[in-house]
Amino acid sequence: MAFEFKLVRRVEFSETDMAGIVHYSNFFRYAEAAESAFFRSLGLSIRPPQAAQEVGWPRVHAECDYAQPLRFEDEIEIHLLVAEKSARKFVYQFRIRKLNAQPPVEVARGKIIAVCVKQDGPHHMKVAQIPADIAEKIEVAPKELL
Numbered sequence: 001m002a003f004e005f006k007l008v009r010r011v012e013f014s015e016t017d018m019a020g021i022v023h024y025s026n027f028f029r030y031a032e033a034a035e036s037a038f039f040r041s042l043g044l045s046i047r048p049p050q051a052a053q054e055v056g057w058p059r060v061h062a063e064c065d066y067a068q069p070l071r072f073e074d075e076i077e078i079h080l081l082v083a084e085k086s087a088r089k090f091v092y093q094f095r096i097r098k099l100n101a102q103p104p105v106e107v108a109r110g111k112i113i114a115v116c117v118k119q120d121g122p123h124h125m126k127v128a129q130i131p132a133d134i135a136e137k138i139e140v141a142p143k144e145l146l
Contacts, residue, residue: 003141005038022070031094034078064110
């Protein structure tokens, strides 16, 4: 079972604003990219192809505290940790570090709550239990890491 994932990437020019600083909304995109990569590392997908297992993961809460800006071509590490797990949701903590700083420095940290849902009609979602094949591969991180 797994409880964390680290994704390393570079800041793209399109992620910056007119001041050359990463727009705040992109930090959530970074966290979501780490979540998708975490699922793939476990042989899973955020959007499984089997119709019977088709689930969604809407965010019901998202927060981020920013300590320093990021700029074009900064190398960053997104560290995703599973902070909580219940039958119907995951709570993720994420920390973003700028690796090309000497020494590397944490620039942001946040939390995302994702709830498992299934389609209940053409335009309605219903909260659902996390499928067993997903739940059995993901556990909560040890408290000392959170």
